[in-house]
Amino acid sequence: MMQAATLKDASEQGQELRYLTAHFRDLQGLRMAPFWAALLVLTILEKAGSFSRGDLAWAAVVCTAAQFGWLRLSGRWYERHYGVVKEPEPPIRSGLISIMHPETRPTHASNRYYGYNSGIFAVLFLIWALTIVPGIFLGHNAQPGTFAMLVAAYQVVPRCFHPVTNNWSVFLRRVLAATALIAMLGIYLEYRLARMDLWVWMALLLSFLLLLDLYDHWLLNHLLGSDFTEGNHE
Amino acid sequence: MNKDQDNFQMPEIDRVVHEPARLAILTVLSTCEEADFLFLERATKLSRGNLSVQLTRLENAGVIEIEKRIEHKRTLTTAKLTDRGRRTLNAYWESMKALRTAAEGRWTANAGSPKRSLPPRRCAPAEG
Numbered sequence: 001m002m003q004a005a006t007l008k009d010a011s012e013q014g015q016e017l018r019y020l021t022a023h024f025r026d027l028q029g030l031r032m033a034p035f036w037a038a039l040l041v042l043t044i045l046e047k048a049g050s051f052s053r054g055d056l057a058w059a060a061v062v063c064t065a066a067q068f069g070w071l072r073l074s075g076r077w078y079e080r081h082y083g084v085v086k087e088p089e090p091p092i093r094s095g096l097i098s099i100m101h102p103e104t105r106p107t108h109a110s111n112r113y114y115g116y117n118s119g120i121f122a123v124l125f126l127i128w129a130l131t132i133v134p135g136i137f138l139g140h141n142a143q144p145g146t147f148a149m150l151v152a153a154y155q156v157v158p159r160c161f162h163p164v165t166n167n168w169s170v171f172l173r174r175v176l177a178a179t180a181l182i183a184m185l186g187i188y189l190e191y192r193l194a195r196m197d198l199w200v201w202m203a204l205l206l207s208f209l210l211l212l213d214l215y216d217h218w219l220l221n222h223l224l225g226s227d228f229t230e231g232n233h234e
Numbered sequence: 235m236n237k238d239q240d241n242f243q244m245p246e247i248d249r250v251v252h253e254p255a256r257l258a259i260l261t262v263l264s265t266c267e268e269a270d271f272l273f274l275e276r277a278t279k280l281s282r283g284n285l286s287v288q289l290t291r292l293e294n295a296g297v298i299e300i301e302k303r304i305e306h307k308r309t310l311t312t313a314k315l316t317d318r319g320r321r322t323l324n325a326y327w328e329s330m331k332a333l334r335t336a337a338e339g340r341w342t343a344n345a346g347s348p349k350r351s352l353p354p355r356r357c358a359p360a361e362g
Contacts, residue, residue, distance in 0.1 A: 011334075014261045020277055021265040076306070083273025084310065085266045224276045 029216030036210040047199040180208040268314035
């Protein structure tokens with residue numbers, strides 16, 4: 001039994017190491033946390049009446065543009081402090097995802113059209129953003145909830161489906177994400193049906209996103225702080 | 235205890251892989267394309283000297299490849315699993331799975347038999 005238990009422990013530690021390596025980029029919560037924090041502040045200012053909707057839309061655009069720069073800077077910061085892990089390259093890389101993660105440039109010769117594809121995606125993305133986003137946030141028929149819900153689903157849903165290990169902190173990540181998703185759906189329905197205040201809803205949504213990203217950053221540090229090779233006989 | 239369990243053969247364990255520090259390194263490398271020295275140091279909690287020694291041993295065994303390059307004005311040392319390393323690691327996990335199955339079967343048989351006082355067999359520490 002002792003041998004079986006030892007082997008089980010080794011297997012669980014291996015699972016944690018694999019999880020940490022496979023989700024190294026996902027756990028870099030400080031990449032997105034400042035963005036959610038900035039949007040949360042803007043939302044609170046809007047609720048307090050310090051901003052007009054037009055000002056808010058422009059401030060959100062500036063924050064979004066700054067976020068692209070921050071993605072690169074924060075990526076370098078994580079590289080310097082936590083190291084570099086190169087993920088296995090997917091067979092087809094989305095240009096939009098490449099723009100969102102500018103430092104993960106494919107190196108294989110098969111991806112020589114990377115720059116060309118990324119450029120086309122960037123132009124299409126900008127056209128889409130300039131056409132759709134102002135209409136979502138401005139005017140009488142503004143529906144920012146729909147846009148925010150899509151962003152939340154993109155950010156939160158994958159965390160509910162990532163495989164987990166026996167580590168409680170990893171499992172808690174899934175629990176938090178699932179809870180946040182259910183809460184966001186509930187709040188969204190409340191907003192749609194009972195006309196809950198838009199900015200209160202936005203503030204709650206952004207708070208969930210901020211909390212999840214901060215938890216991810218904590219989890220990264222927590223997993224790196226665990227002693228995986230305890231008891232090795234060097 | 236039946237005759238099969240008395241004739242239990244310990245699966246052959248690859249000692250290069252079996253050492254916990256090296257196994258931790260290989261586990262990390264099996265999940266990604268490549269990882270740098272800093273990440274390996276932090277993930278495995280090994281000291282720099284120890285990690286360096288273990289990486290050299292793995293490289294000498296042909297299990298990993300180490301590459302040094304300059305990136306953002308600093309030297310980046312990265313390690314990646316070779317094809318041979320991947321095969322070796324898979325074979326290692328297969329043998330450990332067999333060992334685990336055998337150990338669990340042995341425990342189940344012992345629990346059901348009146349002779350339960352067999353001392354656990356100690357494994358000799360791996361070299362290195």
